[in-house]
Amino acid sequence: MKLTASALACERNGRVVFSGLNFSGAAGELVELRGPNGSGKSTLLRLLAGLVPLSAGVVTLTPTHDESLPRLCHYIGHHDALKNSMTVRENLAFWSTMLGGRGADEGLHHFSLDGLSNDSVQLLSAGQRRRLALARLLTAPRFIWLLDEPMTALDAPSRKAVLDMIAMHLADGGIVIAATHDDWDLKPDHVITLGTVA
Numbered sequence: 001m002k003l004t005a006s007a008l009a010c011e012r013n014g015r016v017v018f019s020g021l022n023f024s025g026a027a028g029e030l031v032e033l034r035g036p037n038g039s040g041k042s043t044l045l046r047l048l049a050g051l052v053p054l055s056a057g058v059v060t061l062t063p064t065h066d067e068s069l070p071r072l073c074h075y076i077g078h079h080d081a082l083k084n085s086m087t088v089r090e091n092l093a094f095w096s097t098m099l100g101g102r103g104a105d106e107g108l109h110h111f112s113l114d115g116l117s118n119d120s121v122q123l124l125s126a127g128q129r130r131r132l133a134l135a136r137l138l139t140a141p142r143f144i145w146l147l148d149e150p151m152t153a154l155d156a157p158s159r160k161a162v163l164d165m166i167a168m169h170l171a172d173g174g175i176v177i178a179a180t181h182d183d184w185d186l187k188p189d190h191v192i193t194l195g196t197v198a
Contacts, residue, residue: 003175008056009054019056025189028175030187032184073142073143096139099139102139110161112131127153
């Protein structure tokens with residue numbers, strides 16, 4: 001599979017966030033989004049996830065697919081999208097059921113959340129919440145991962161768990177498009193630098 005974005009533009013509240021943006025990502029490739037705060041990295045990820053409308057341009061998949069682009073994506077944004085009234089395991093089980101996935105165990109184990117599986121999410125630290133949000137990626141297969149600053153609030157072992165997970169997804173033929181300010185151990189195949197805010 002290959003994702004190709006041609007002449008993308010996005011306008012929000014009367015301001016052009018970016019325009020004329022071209023990039024691609026093929027199976028097994030990491031596309032890294034760089035740029036200062038406010039340059040449009042999060043907006044671009046939300047656009048690909050179907051959460052922000054496209055003002056101009058086109059995004060295509062090759063070969064074409066019966067499913068829409070958003071349904072082929074996992075999106076992890078700044079907000080963790082967790083349900084505080086549920087346990088750690090219940091949150092992952094909910095996402096697995098909703099996405100037609102394979103259960104909670106793989107995500108719990110990969111992010112060392114097994115010992116917290118019966119704890120209420122509202123009791124978790126910021127780092128634990130981030131690990132749980134990222135564990136959703138392992139509950140159901142999706143070709144494209146859209147990650148917005150995935151390392152936020154994570155300690156060194158958790159950051160390694162994220163990098164290992166990304167490497168596995170790429171090795172399985174997935175595509176990862178990630179916004180980051182970090183220098184990762186993973187070498188990106190493409191780096192897209194978005195401009196500064198006027």
